[in-house]
Amino acid sequence: MAEQKTVLSPIPGVFYRKPAPDKDVYVKEGNTVKTGDVLAMVEVMKNFYEIKAETDGVLAQFFVEDEDLLDAGQEIAVIIEQ
Amino acid sequence: MIKVINPGLQTTIQDYGRIGFYEVGMPPSGAMDKYSYRASNLLVGNDENAAVLEITYMGPVLEFQQDVTVAIAGGEIPPKINDQYVPMWETLEVKAGDVLSFDFVKQGARVYLAVAGGIEVPLIMESRSTYTLCGIGGFEGRPLQAEDHLKIGNANQSKIAIGTRISDELIPVFSKTNEIRVVVGLCSYRLTEESKKRFFSIDWTVTTEANRVGYRFKGERLNFVEREQPFGAGSNPSNVVDLGYPIGSIQVPDGVEPIALLNDAVTGGGYATICTIISTDLDKMAQIKTNEKVRFVAVDINEALEARKLYKDKINQMKKQVLGQIGGINHG
Numbered sequence: 001m002a003e004q005k006t007v008l009s010p011i012p013g014v015f016y017r018k019p020a021p022d023k024d025v026y027v028k029e030g031n032t033v034k035t036g037d038v039l040a041m042v043e044v045m046k047n048f049y050e051i052k053a054e055t056d057g058v059l060a061q062f063f064v065e066d067e068d069l070l071d072a073g074q075e076i077a078v079i080i081e082q
Numbered sequence: 083m084i085k086v087i088n089p090g091l092q093t094t095i096q097d098y099g100r101i102g103f104y105e106v107g108m109p110p111s112g113a114m115d116k117y118s119y120r121a122s123n124l125l126v127g128n129d130e131n132a133a134v135l136e137i138t139y140m141g142p143v144l145e146f147q148q149d150v151t152v153a154i155a156g157g158e159i160p161p162k163i164n165d166q167y168v169p170m171w172e173t174l175e176v177k178a179g180d181v182l183s184f185d186f187v188k189q190g191a192r193v194y195l196a197v198a199g200g201i202e203v204p205l206i207m208e209s210r211s212t213y214t215l216c217g218i219g220g221f222e223g224r225p226l227q228a229e230d231h232l233k234i235g236n237a238n239q240s241k242i243a244i245g246t247r248i249s250d251e252l253i254p255v256f257s258k259t260n261e262i263r264v265v266v267g268l269c270s271y272r273l274t275e276e277s278k279k280r281f282f283s284i285d286w287t288v289t290t291e292a293n294r295v296g297y298r299f300k301g302e303r304l305n306f307v308e309r310e311q312p313f314g315a316g317s318n319p320s321n322v323v324d325l326g327y328p329i330g331s332i333q334v335p336d337g338v339e340p341i342a343l344l345n346d347a348v349t350g351g352g353y354a355t356i357c358t359i360i361s362t363d364l365d366k367m368a369q370i371k372t373n374e375k376v377r378f379v380a381v382d383i384n385e386a387l388e389a390r391k392l393y394k395d396k397i398n399q400m401k402k403q404v405l406g407q408i409g410g411i412n413h414g
């Protein structure tokens with residue numbers, strides 16, 4: 001059976017699924033991702049931190065909405081490993 | 083040398099601060115949580131003003147290229163040497179080739195990494211602290227980047243036994259809801275009585291704009307007393323004739339989102355400062371994260387001085403514990 005890997009945000013901040021407001025999302029739910037792919041971005045202290053996939057698989061679901069405020073360690077998505 | 087493999091989110095070199103230039107507009111910079119900063123330096127036998135790494139939210143990955151004694155103190159960002167967890171608030175030994183990394187932040191916002199001898203960078207206006215807004219001090223005036231190589235200095239005074247620990251009762255615990263003590267003034271007369279009451283009776287949430295310069299809070303709008311605009315003051319009701327801003331002072335531009343000015347903030351300006359965080363609680367402020375809550379509590383100057391006395395007692399106890407161990411038992 002496929003393993004599920006939860007993606008966490010290491011830092012608090014504003015969650016973004018797009019690299020810029022007029023761009024498309026990094027990843028759509030259901031898309032295949034590879035280790036190192038950027039999944040989302042978190043903004044804090046005027047820094048932008050890219051959240052990257054740490055496993056290969058299918059990004060099954062995001063648990064947070066674009067521009068939501070995150071806590072450090074919050075679960076943001078789940079990847080089903082392949 | 084220490085090689086930076088990954089810099090973390092914002093890692094800067096800081097010492098006690100660039101003290102004595104405030105009147106010419108130079109903020110002190112320096113470690114934001116001085117208590118944890120002091121603990122880290124003490125545990126490696128450094129001189130009290132030695133430069134350390136201030137790590138915020140997310141730790142760096144560092145490769146040590148020489149054997150050295152280190153200590154990590156502050157909020158809880160669990161450190162690992164070669165992927166094995168190691169304690170904070172304790173004197174540790176690293177060998178050449180060891181890699182120091184950190185787990186996700188568990189509590190607090192900042193940790194301090196001291197190495198015996200201190201981080202060696204040029205003194206700028208008598209300090210090694212990084213002031214990023216001006217691009218001076220620390221490592222080329224900026225946060226660390228991958229591939230930087232940090233030199234270790236000779237700011238150590240004593241040899242501390244590996245395994246020396248700060249006892250639990252002297253280790254601060256950080257929370258997601260915090261009381262921060264303030265002394266009311268200098269321009270609190272500008273707020274309406276109602277707004278003054280509201281300021282002290284609601285929970286303020288730290289926004290994403292919270293860094294070494296200042297912390298911005300979300301809560302509710304505050305209102306100012308109507309007045310005729312004085313000569314030299316801006317037209318907004320939150321403006322006054324320019325004044326020096328105390329470190330830790332809180333202003334409310336336009337009545338929305340109070341800002342606490344911290345170590346890297348502008349030293350003066352024309353916003354009414356309604357209160358000032360007492361010096362001992364600046365350490366606590368530095369450990370509060372975006373999204374966490376703050377309730378401000380008004381104290382008078384005597385209570386502030388009493389708090390400072392207790393704080394100094396704690397530092398002295400810490401010194402006794404650590405320096406009392408010299409030549410003592412090696413707990414490692």
